[in-house]
Amino acid sequence: MPVGRISNIIDYAGIYILKVEDKQGGTTKSLAEARPILKKNCCRGSAANQERWIASLREKGLHQDL
Secondary structure, eight states: OOTTOBOOOEESSSEEOOBOOOOOOOOOOOHHHHHHHHHHHHHHHHHHHHHHHHHHHHHHTSOTTO
């Protein structure tokens, strides 16, 4: 999106509206270059989400053997 533009409503695990305030130069990585970074970030987020989910189940007493 160009600077100053406001996005449409994004409905994904909540409702978001984004505004681009600034852009900085950057480079585009190939999939081969980005794959290790993506894999690391996806796995880290997934594990953290699983831990929060398990903790919430424990608090609610829904799963005693976790």
